[in-house]
Amino acid sequence: MKIQIINGPNLNLLGVREPEIYGFSSFETCLEKLKSSYPEIEIAYYQSNIEGEIINKIHETGFSFDGIILNAGAYTHTSLAIHDAIKSVNTPVIEVHISNVYSREEIRRQSLIAGACKGMIAGFGLDSYRLAVEAINCSSLQIS
Ligand code: DQA
Numbered sequence: 001m002k003i004q005i006i007n008g009p010n011l012n013l014l015g016v017r018e019p020e021i022y023g024f025s026s027f028e029t030c031l032e033k034l035k036s037s038y039p040e041i042e043i044a045y046y047q048s049n050i051e052g053e054i055i056n057k058i059h060e061t062g063f064s065f066d067g068i069i070l071n072a073g074a075y076t077h078t079s080l081a082i083h084d085a086i087k088s089v090n091t092p093v094i095e096v097h098i099s100n101v102y103s104r105e106e107i108r109r110q111s112l113i114a115g116a117c118k119g120m121i122a123g124f125g126l127d128s129y130r131l132a133v134e135a136i137n138c139s140s141l142q143i144s
Contacts, residue, residue: 001041001067001137002064002065003041003043003069004046005045005069006046006054006070007027007048008049008073008075009050009074009075011047011073012047014027015027015029023098023126027045030126038137043133052081054070054072055082058082059085059088062091063090065091066136067093067139068091068092068093069094069096069129070095076111076113078112082113083113087116093113093117093118094132095111095121096128098125098126099122102122103123121135
């Protein structure tokens with residue numbers, strides 16, 4: 001199984017950026033933990049602050065990977081182009097957020113990408129990424 005994690009703008013500063021919201025851990029630490037918890041899964045990681053580069057990565061991996069975990073950062077709330085990119089590929093995309101966007105400012109309660117995604121996980125800190133890996137990993141054991 002191959003999973004691509006894509007992090008959008010400002011998520012390269014995890015651990016430093018607003019730690020009271022996003023925590024004190026870097027994403028690299030989280031990635032190491034994920035890789036050691038799921039040695040049987042190939043987990044690729046990509047981060048970009050640039051909308052078009054995120055779209056290119058969705059195109060590049062969206063026909064060959066088993067799942068994409070996407071935290072589009074603030075582009076979540078603005079990017080119809082990322083919505084369209086998700087719609088353009090076959091690989092299911094799971095929208096992930098570290099914070100509970102629905103408990104924050106009004107503008108964060110709107111996701112332009114949610115309707116194109118298979119599902120959404122938000123509010124569990126960096127554990128949101130592990131829950132998304134579980135969702136992809138378990139989809140072959142579906143109860144419903
Ligand atoms: C975020 C929530 C977004 O509203 C914000 O712009 C981010 C991070 C999250 O993971 O909680 O950059 O996607």
